[in-house]
Amino acid sequence: MTVSRVLRNRGDVSAATREKVLTAAKTLGYVPNKIAGGLASQRVNLVAVVIPSLSNLVFPDVLGGISAELDDTGLQPVIGVTNYSPAREEMVLYEMLSWRPSGVILAGVEHSKASRAMLANAGIPVIEIMDIDGEAIDTLVGISHIRAGREMAARIVEAGYRRIGFVGTHMPEDHRARKRLVGFEEGLAEAGLQLEAREYYQGGSSLLKGRELTERILTRAPDLDFLYYSNDMIGAGGLLYCLEAGYEIPNRIGLAGFNGVDLLDGLPVRLTTTDARRVEIGRRAARLVAGKDAMPPDRLIALAPTFIPGDTIRAPAGSARN
């Protein structure tokens, strides 16, 4: 009926009736039923966004990018959280797809067979974000974490460090952290080096974890001259520990994290890290599902992880000191 036309600004409606309908709707407190609308039109203005965690500082940034880019499109993000569990991811996807969203944005390229099948058959754009080291279901937007790890290794070696340790999460399902470590070790190997020590932890990242792990690894392997952390939060904890313990940074020991979170900008010393391009990844993914950008012909948008020097790594050997 005409009401529908008015509420959706569709078709020709006289200004008079338009006005009438609008005021009637307002006074009645009418809220249209999108369930019926969606059923009738076979279209729904929702974009499913599936991420592993909200407490990880990384994902709010991605969501920010998505949300900013979706804002003027009439599309609405719907967020699902998997807690890094493939089984949960499958459930969440099933739930979300049963609402027939107009697109899916999900973190990572590792998914259960059933999840992949669901997504491939959904008949909607599926953008896998954050990580491009893997096989796309539809389209990938992200950085190579292998490359990020490898590049950091190169910088560290170049700066003259030789006895290098790693501190990171032991979550088999955090594939991006795992790939960074793989790339990192490859990078070291190219220079004829290998990791001297590793320290793993479970659960969320916090300054405290970073401290504890750093103390532990330096107790076990006191002659380490560099520590690579799997994220900035534990890296910052390690940094605080080293400062207190009196290590001279970056000469006696260097440190690097990963992500480039600006929350931590005010630390006593700026932590060396890699910007994971989180906001940009969110934006690009959203632009694709919104149809603002055309799908890339090779189904891939690869961004470059960006090295952030900070103060916890020496200048490369042979370079001018500033």
Next chain:
Amino acid sequence: MTVSRVLRNRGDVSAATREKVLTAAKTLGYVPNKIAGGLASQRVNLVAVVIPSLSNLVFPDVLGGISAELDDTGLQPVIGVTNYSPAREEMVLYEMLSWRPSGVILAGVEHSKASRAMLANAGIPVIEIMDIDGEAIDTLVGISHIRAGREMAARIVEAGYRRIGFVGTHMPEDHRARKRLVGFEEGLAEAGLQLEAREYYQGGSSLLKGRELTERILTRAPDLDFLYYSNDMIGAGGLLYCLEAGYEIPNRIGLAGFNGVDLLDGLPVRLTTTDARRVEIGRRAARLVAGKDAMPPDRLIALAPTFIPGDTIRAPAGSARN
């Protein structure tokens, strides 16, 4: 038809046909259409959760509580973000209510008239969380931020501090931060004191902001002996600044934040703060919408903000030192 019965484990279905349907569904990659289902049944397993921000460390915790408690109920949270804008909140609510969720959980008690009307007429449980200083639409779950501010003032005065400054956000729409300050000033007034200086900032909280503001306020008012921050993140930044600047903490100057985020646990010195009971608030709200708990007769679940002593406040005058 029978298929529907199987997929929802309803009614009597023979094990044989049941099996048949299930395998057929799996091989076809069938995903039921909840839009149609929702329209037919007039029920939908979604709970709308509306919060101001995701980058604020507070809300992921609340969401964690909600999600944990909803997990075994078949209900799914759908998250909407308002960026502290009442207009956006109205839009988000409109969108969400048009999907006829089975409940709404939203942060704060300040909403536009239209928002209140929508929610009141939705005919579903509406739980306003975080803040109980205001008029409920339906039911409130949270802490009194006025009380939180007032109690912190009492502790500070009791510990013998007298020249007190405040560092906080200047967001007119962050009502909880505003109320804490109101309560704080009331608390000071009861002791015959008033704030000696204030420093406001805009935008997100970070360590760096905390540093800068602290330097600024201490430059303007060098004889302050206590700083109350509107959250832990800027409090931590201030703490780092004071440590570096050589202030003796907590004797020369004391510091306190708000929230009790454990992300920051590993700071060189533990920041005095107030636990805002975020996870518990999320849990209780979720239990209400899920029907696990009965609605409280007085439409209010008031939790107590919990003082966390930390190391940045002196022991109360006259108490035994430990």
Next chain:
DNA sequence: ATGAAAGCGCTAACAA
């Protein structure tokens, strides 16, 4: 234990 049929509140196509 299974099938048949009505109808949820809209949209889209068509008629007036």
Next chain:
DNA sequence: TTGTTAGCGCTTTCAT
């Protein structure tokens, strides 16, 4: 420019 009508894919009720 406005009104009419037939579904959208399920759930619910009733009949078998």
